[in-house]
Every structure is written in C-alpha cells, then in structure tokens.
Amino acid sequence: MKYPKRLIEVDLPIKRISAHARREKSIRHGHISTLHIWWARRPLAACRAVICASLWPDPADDLCPDIFRKVAREQMTRWAKNNLHLLSEDSRSRFVAISKDEQKLDDLLELRAALLDFIADFANWDNSTVPEYLETSRLLTQVAHEALGGEPGSRPLVVDPFAGGGAIPLEALRVGADAFASDLNPVAVLLNKVVLEYIPKYGQKLADEVRKWGQWIKEQAEKELAEFYPKDPDGATPIAYLWARVIQCEGPGCGAEIPMMRSLWLAKKGKKSTALRLVHDHDSKKINFEIIKNSTANDVLTGTVARGSAICPFCGFTTSAKSVQEQLKNAKGGASSARLIAVRRDDPKSGERGFRLATDVDVQVAAGAIQKLKINIQAKKSELSLVPDEKVNPLPHSVNRLPMYGMRDLEKNNLPIKEYYKKAIDNQSVTC
Ligand SMILES: [Zn+2]
Known part of the structure; x- marks a missing residue:
C-alpha cells in the first residue's frame, strides 16, 4: 500500500521552531525539566513540532486522503476567522x-x-496548553490516523525505544497520540512512568504524597545525621566537609605533603567570593590554610594540580600524573591519605552560607562517622549493601575517574568496591 508523504518529508519551519526551543531552556515553571534531571533532554518545542509533522500527511501530496484535506481546510479557516489573536506575527x-x-x-x-x-x-511554550491549539492538533492527528487506515476510535501509537527524559512521549500524548516509551536505563524508565502514567492518573494527590514523604525522609535523615554535623559554638550548622587527597612530593630531597587541589576557590560569586590561601610550614613541610573572604582573582593563586600532575608549593617540582596515580593507588585511591580542609556552613544569624577551616573537632566527627559505618556494616542491619558494591565500569578515564584513583585493579582482580571500602574503613579513613 502506498502512503502519502508526511509534512515533515516536504518542509518544516526549522528556524522558528529552533527559536522556541532555545527560549524554552529558560522556562523554570511547569516544565518537566523542573521535575527531574536528565541529560541531553530534547526541547519539547522541537518534539511537538516533529511529532505533528510526522503524524499529519502533506495535503499537497497526491495520495493525501481527501478527508484530511477537508478537515485541515476547515480548521485553518476557523483559525483565520476566530483565532488570529493566538497566532504570531x-x-x-x-x-x-x-x-x-x-x-x-x-x-x-x-x-x-x-x-x-x-x-x-x-x-x-506559551501555546503548549492553550485549548485551541490542543483541540486542533488532536483533531488533525485523529483524522490523519483514521484516514490512513487506523482503526476508528483508536489513536496512533508513537514509539520511543530510547525515551530518556521523556520529551517525545510527553509531546505525543499532548497532540493526541498514544505513547510507548522504553529505555535501557532504569532511571529513565522511572521518570517516564511518573511523567506519562502517574501524574496524569494521580495529579494533586501524587504531589501531596511526594511532599509528605519527602518531608518524612528529611526528618529521618536529619535525626540520623545530626551527630555528624554538630553545630558550631556560634550556632551555625556544618553542611559539607571539603577534603583533599594528599600525595608526597617526589622532587629531589623534598618529600613535602601536597594537598591535591585543582583550584583554591571555595566560592566565586561576587561579594560572597571566598578562597583558600596556602600557608607554608617549612619545618614540617606541610601546607596549612587560611581563608580569604571577598577575594578577587588577584588574591587567589592557582591550585596544586594540573592535568593530573601535582606541583609542589615548596620546591616547585612537578610530580607526574603517572606517579600521582601510583601514589594514590597505593593509598587506596587516596582514601588513606585524605585531609579535611574546610567546612561549609549555614549561619542562621546572617542567613548566609560561609566557610571556615576544618578543626580537630571536625576530624573527630569524621572518625566517628567511619566508626558508625563500620558498626552498621558488621551489624548487617539492611539487606542492601551500605556502601557501593557494584563492579567498577572499565570506561576510559575521561568518562570514569575511579580507575584513575587506583580502583582499576579492583576491577581487574574482580574485587567488588565493597572490599575497597572495607580496607579503607579498617584503615580508619574514608574519603567523602
Ligand atoms: Zn617539593
């Protein structure tokens, strides 16, 4: 059987569609991108246009069913008479x-x-929920489907075997098709289930439940984790601990301890900009730190790491990337040689987030967390592993950084990461 060409096969107003797709990126309300994160999400504008143009035949094609031409003509006449105000310049x-x-x-x-x-x-985007647009597009989809052999009353099926963030199936539903979405990634499958099935089915009830249980998880987590984020004497709460892996300088006769930091910036936004300054302790050949507030680019030196190699702040020697990896590998990915540098904290008085240097108390808190993890692992309270225990994916370094830090051998020897953590924990130190 011969079919007419679809609109997309003869023409598509790509320039105008692209402009809408670009603008859509800045939409922060009502868009699925605000609901969940997914990479390389296709713009809804482009998906909507492409689906319409794929489902609707070209009326100028000889094989185009007359009924589609008739309905399309009626609809476009109706738009010309009643909906001029809804159309663009x-x-x-x-x-x-x-x-x-x-x-x-x-x-x-x-x-x-x-x-x-x-x-x-x-x-x-502004027209994506306008009833006139939805009605016309759904009617044209239905007429095209039935005129091209679809069972009366049924709807065309848009199949997306790599649906990812779900832009295509979502738009298929919008313009009156049924959608079948799948993906190899279980996260994508879940996202699609939520967007395509649960939200239409449960609506507000789902939103209420998510809010309720989200709050419950937050409260439970706060209760369980409070001891690892004890308040500072001034009432501020630590919210993140910043660590650095440490290696030893291989420069002749040096052996200084180098904290590996690509950048010394802690925050780089206007007035709140904060950075670290390296303070050399020549006796112990160790680096200490100071925090510079309101720092400008002139105040902040470059870090100690460039392309995986480490530059010694004492003698200037560059320990090669290969040697750095070797050292980290021997130190179990840097786990047994990590150093706590700074703490990010919420200050309820000023309402601001700031930084302070790490103290002995913080180091003790981290040791306490490691101890607790050890106890929990021994107690085997959960069926699920408390630490990641999948094999490391042997992807290139540019994609997967784990092998760079010595976890490649675990893969080679077929040792699960759990063993890595176990060793690190036995050693009383885990990087965060
Ligand atoms: Zn050195």
Whole structure:
C-alpha cells in the first residue's frame, strides 16, 4: 500500500521552531525539566513540532486522503476567522489573507503552508496548553490516523525505544497520540512512568504524597545525621566537609605533603567570593590554610594540580600524573591519605552560607562517622549493601575517574568496591 508523504518529508519551519526551543531552556515553571534531571533532554518545542509533522500527511501530496484535506481546510479557516489573536506575527499575514478569501486554501500548497505556520506557532511554550491549539492538533492527528487506515476510535501509537527524559512521549500524548516509551536505563524508565502514567492518573494527590514523604525522609535523615554535623559554638550548622587527597612530593630531597587541589576557590560569586590561601610550614613541610573572604582573582593563586600532575608549593617540582596515580593507588585511591580542609556552613544569624577551616573537632566527627559505618556494616542491619558494591565500569578515564584513583585493579582482580571500602574503613579513613 502506498502512503502519502508526511509534512515533515516536504518542509518544516526549522528556524522558528529552533527559536522556541532555545527560549524554552529558560522556562523554570511547569516544565518537566523542573521535575527531574536528565541529560541531553530534547526541547519539547522541537518534539511537538516533529511529532505533528510526522503524524499529519502533506495535503499537497497526491495520495493525501481527501478527508484530511477537508478537515485541515476547515480548521485553518476557523483559525483565520476566530483565532488570529493566538497566532504570531510570522503567521498572521497568511491567515488574514485566508480570512478575507477562504478560496485561498483550495490551493493545496497554501494549505500546507498554513499547517506549517500552525505547527511553528504551536511549538511556542506559551501555546503548549492553550485549548485551541490542543483541540486542533488532536483533531488533525485523529483524522490523519483514521484516514490512513487506523482503526476508528483508536489513536496512533508513537514509539520511543530510547525515551530518556521523556520529551517525545510527553509531546505525543499532548497532540493526541498514544505513547510507548522504553529505555535501557532504569532511571529513565522511572521518570517516564511518573511523567506519562502517574501524574496524569494521580495529579494533586501524587504531589501531596511526594511532599509528605519527602518531608518524612528529611526528618529521618536529619535525626540520623545530626551527630555528624554538630553545630558550631556560634550556632551555625556544618553542611559539607571539603577534603583533599594528599600525595608526597617526589622532587629531589623534598618529600613535602601536597594537598591535591585543582583550584583554591571555595566560592566565586561576587561579594560572597571566598578562597583558600596556602600557608607554608617549612619545618614540617606541610601546607596549612587560611581563608580569604571577598577575594578577587588577584588574591587567589592557582591550585596544586594540573592535568593530573601535582606541583609542589615548596620546591616547585612537578610530580607526574603517572606517579600521582601510583601514589594514590597505593593509598587506596587516596582514601588513606585524605585531609579535611574546610567546612561549609549555614549561619542562621546572617542567613548566609560561609566557610571556615576544618578543626580537630571536625576530624573527630569524621572518625566517628567511619566508626558508625563500620558498626552498621558488621551489624548487617539492611539487606542492601551500605556502601557501593557494584563492579567498577572499565570506561576510559575521561568518562570514569575511579580507575584513575587506583580502583582499576579492583576491577581487574574482580574485587567488588565493597572490599575497597572495607580496607579503607579498617584503615580508619574514608574519603567523602
Ligand atoms: Zn617539593
């Protein structure tokens, strides 16, 4: 059986659709990107346009069913008469002309152009929930489907075997198709289930439950973790501990301890900018730190790491990336040689987040956390492993950093990461 070409096979207003797709990136309300994170998410604008143009036949094609031409003509005439205010400047002149002379749409190329204008305007985020756009697009989808052999009353099925963040199936539902989405990644499958099934089915009830149980998890976590984030004497609460892996300088006769830090900036935003300054203790050949507040680029030196190699702040010798990796490997990925540097904290008085240097108390708190983890692992309270225990994926360094820190051997020897953590824990130190 021969089919007519679809609109997408003859033309698509790509420039206008792209402009809507670009603008959509800054939408921060009501967009699925605000609901969940996914990489390389396709713009909804582009998906919407492409799906419409794939489901609707080209009216100028000889094989286009007459019923589709008829309904498309009626719809575009209706838009010309009633909905001019909903159309963009780019489309308006065409539709104004149609409103003055309905016969224009007897020209099938003109009908095609009107449909493409409609698709370009429908790609606009602001129009994605406008009833007139939804009704017209769903009607055209349905007529095209049945006219091209679809069972009456059924809907066309849009199949996306690599649905990822779900932009394509979501838009398929919007324009009146059914959607089948799948993905190899179970996270993507869950995201699609939520967006395509649970939200339409449960609506507000789902939002309420998520809020309720999110709050419950937050309270439980706060209760359990409070002892590892004890308040400072001034009432501020630590919220993050910043560590650095440490290696020994291999420069001749040096042996200084180098904290590995690519950058000394802690925060780099306007007035709140904060950085670390290295303070050399020449006796112990150790680096201490100071915090510089309101730092400018001139105050802040470069870090101690460049492309994986370490530059000694004492003698200037560069310990090669290979040697750094060797040292870290011997130190179990740096786990047994990590140093706590700074603490980020919430200050309830000023309402600001700031930094302070790590103290002995913080180091003790970290040791306490390691102890607790050890006890919990021994007690085997959970069926699930308390530490990651999957094998390390042997991807290149640029994708997976674990092998760089010595976990490659675990993979080679087929040792699960759990063993790595176990060794690190026995050694009383785990990097965070
Ligand atoms: Zn040195």
